[in-house]
Amino acid sequence: MRGIRKTFPGVVALDNVDLTVRAGEIHAIVGENGAGKSTLMKVLSGVYPHGSYDGEIRFEGAPRHFKGIADSEAIGIIIIHQELALVPLLSIAENIFLGNEPQRFGVIDWAEGTRRTRELLAKVGLKESPATLITNLGVGKQQLVEIAKALAKRVRLLILDEPTASLNEHDSQALLDLLLEFRAQGIACILISHKLNEISRVADSITVLRDGSTVQSLDCKADAVSEDQIIRAMVGRELADRYPPRTRLAPGAGETVFEVKDWHVAHPAHADRDVVKGVDLKIKRGEIVGIAGLMGAGRTELAMSVFGRAYGQRIRGEVRKHGEPIDVSTIQKAIGHGIAYVTEDRKSLGLLLEDDIRHNISLANLKAVSSAGVIDGGAEFAAAADYRRKLNIRCASVMQQTVNLSGGNQQKVVLGKWLFSRPELLILDEPTRGIDVGAKFEIYSIMAALADEGKCILMISSEMPELLGMCDRIYVMNEGRFVGEFAAAEASQEKIMRAIVKQGLA
Template structure:
């Protein structure tokens, strides 16, 4: 087969960060005028590969070759890859919300006549470019007044205005509602028919099946499989096997659950996206947890797990549109984080830096932050009690620090996570929601956190464990719910589940 049918060949790409090989001898060949899907679990290396391609990680910081349109490329930055006709549309949109569509599209390459910006010409061209992506809206509208779906189309329009030949879409539909997603997939097919090549990073198998001409699966920084497919005839089981097929060693402590009654029930919970009108992030979610039980929630990024948990925890996310919560058999109204804590709920967030820790505080202050009443004497904070509490957690959780006065920032990720856990354990909750509690933590620290989760369950707490790592859910949870696009699609005992069954329920709406 002649190489000139390939627009892109990435050969033997290896990228290391301190202590981690993010990519190890990855190969990717993309044919001209096709839609090529790249899939793999969170953290498999998909985005790192695209950052190598676009020059975010410049030539010289990785090993291997990039052959693009028949020539070896050595991009030093994004500008160079864009000049060559490669554009990436990221999950996080990069438009400036306070500027108009026209200003965003021509930023950095304004049309200038006699030293002044030619607004009339820019607007005329913007209007033409928007038509290419199926948007007939006024180019003067500010970006912030557009829905996420429209913003994404404007990003694509901007790429087309720069004469793009290879368009990369990173999880393009994770924030879109169904109509916008379909619109975007149709647009990709139209662009392909106009000779533009697309690479789509996605783990929504239904979308990959609908539009791809080829699939590459990346797992743990390696390319596992790469093959051509016929759009509409993708073998989803084959992709799932390739995405998760790995041996699970004994990474989880032994545990025999001691379960009691159902103490936490959520029924018909509905939440609307705060930014996208009409898009529901939780659709009639119902689930329950017993005392002493660890219940897992499995779903891919953007499936709505965190949104569900944050909205339950004091309506801390989204627009509440209905549903009930019962604790120990009684219906409760929880309208704020304070009332959630008072009702015995605790939430350890996924993003510990933004939501879990005040990075300016010491360990001692952080541990007691969510339950100051407990260390008050006659209405005043008792600093001895505060110190004693922090010391107890430092010892029992083996937080690696010589002193509870140390700043939280001085700790490693695993130890920071233990401090966040301490803070919520100090509130003596009955129901503990753990969102990705071991994300970004090394294996040794994970094992300690697992033991801690078991200990909490053995104290009779109801534990909810949200995790993107299927082996973790299978190794830790007693029961697992799967979520896809805001809907709970399955409930399984983990003893009866395996990774493939879960992945299927996490990527397909109706089974």
């Protein structure tokens, strides 16, 4: 790609970007949210057709003018977006060949489709039946189905946008190992990721984007490339400390504000299967408490069930506030008792993407901007503008549609919405998923400031360094139970993993 320039009304998204990817290499593209990474890949894959941008694309030596995704896929350029494009209630085989079904005499040949699906699943390490519905697969396996779908189209260049953002450590490593296998087979990969440790492990070369322009290209084979070097190129400054300084709560100190006792939750579709099994949890004033665990351990299920029984059935146990039992049987009641939940899925569950920032921020506390049941537009605008300033939300105006913000700024809007509800307990489920190191530091700083104000924070994260860097205490969860608890001073990644593995072998 040479001299790529892409504009939207009032915004230059890409400005004279160059990108060279060699055959059979893993090429990482990094940059802060809003740097232009996904836009560049949409140009390459034909989402933005030829004529809607300036510059040149050459593939295997020939100039290419894609009118749409079908044109790029026809020559083996396949993109897998961060939001997976699978149909939940169709089978694996139906998804893999959707729009590309094998035919015999004008009729879909599902016997051939099933046979080829088994071959493709074996290549990506999946043992599921081709007839399995996508909705019955975890996120990690769905990601592998997307890759199998790409292989079905005879991929030459595979583009992956944040492929491990929703995966646990084990699934992430399996996916990276698969990319290394593809490299050995001569398939080129473009990897967009904010997880710099993963990039350091697999990338042959790195292109750094900042504010829509190429700022540096790094050859990992020629020279060792450090994470600090990548961060410096991404943000244009040193991040001497990845986590803001704060005074941690001493073990045993502080008043217990929220307490969950003997909490049980059954699966919403299978009443005989408990996904949370007798959990006890305490959070003190000004404390950041983390929950570590593998994907499927029950962390999100626990959080959602406490937040107004938003997940599960046959929920039993007790939630206490300042020692007194409280009713959290509905979301409205949970909010009324000062509980807020920032979901891990901001796009589907956290935001009204097609609505503006102003409406999203006021959504959880309309009473605060209403009089006699009528919303005061001026008060709503003022509240949104206040949180735009406090959280440093980068936008043209609070009247801007939320869908047009970068991932990090969307996350700040979700935070603003729940902070406007004035909570005492803020539950953060994967609060920095899919955002860059600069935006992460801003989120961490907000968390530290809230803890200093005396707020209680419960943080769920699949990134152990994040938990170790931010939390006062860490609970370890496995198979629906807490299997360990560590104070910050004594916690380590090894101890946390040992607690998980020990319980798994028990």
